[in-house]
Amino acid sequence: MDWIFRKDRPIYAQLIEHLQRGVLTGAYPPGSAVPSVRALALEAEVNPNTMQKALAELEAQGLLRTHRTAGRSVTEDEEMIGGLKENLASAQVEAFFDGMKAIGISEDEAVKWIREVRN
Amino acid sequence: MDWIFRKDRPIYAQLIEHLQRGVLTGAYPPGSAVPSVRALALEAEVNPNTMQKALAELEAQGLLRTHRTAGRSVTEDEEMIGGLKENLASAQVEAFFDGMKAIGISEDEAVKWIREVRN
């Protein structure tokens, strides 16, 4: 993986998405080990605490598990992964419709926009 | 209108959306006058500068025009309003697809999600 960050958004948030995507797409398979905080921090050229914050968040979401001194691993609960994925997707959809409403576009029209952009 | 703000987001941003929606939906018709900075600030119970910032942004977008000491008015250029609306809508759509990709969902699947939520 290549760790590239934009300046306009917090690093830890981008770390979360980066790792999240890794898990949700299967790049980090269920049950597989995750490098240590310091190792990841070194790799991403980021302060260990920043990486720690990202990992803690992923853990709170249930994607990762910690084994104290034996490092972290991806959860083996594939249903959880799938479930979280659905939650996040659902949130995305709602945010989209809300955003469209904020500029005076109804749901019906919003759906048309989706289609238009795809074509 | 009722001015209600959440704490988790900057007030000026919410002001922008509020007013933006007013214009884009036609509540503030093209060419119509807009209350003064201070009047709006008083109405929304907000510091004048905060309102000023929001109005300045809307002006930068082209939605509003300023007449120096004769207050502001909504632009008469309806094409501009429509154009801006399209730009914002387009941005919303892109943000949606990007967000979905970030959690490992392709465009095809994203479209399915749109349909599912609607049903």
Add this chain to the structure above:
DNA sequence: ACTATTGTACTAAGCACTTAATACAATAGT
């Protein structure tokens, strides 16, 4: 038992942004 490696907690510095206070500039309207 030791030790290196793991995750974690605490603190502080830096930073950017939001909001507010205040003063200024210009002019419509009388």
Add this chain to the structure above:
DNA sequence: ACTATTGTATTAAGTGCTTAGTACAATAGT
């Protein structure tokens, strides 16, 4: 010409968040 009202500029205070530095705690592995 005057004056109240308009938008604007400048400055500062507050605030929260991000990041970093440092020290601590626990244990797997030898």
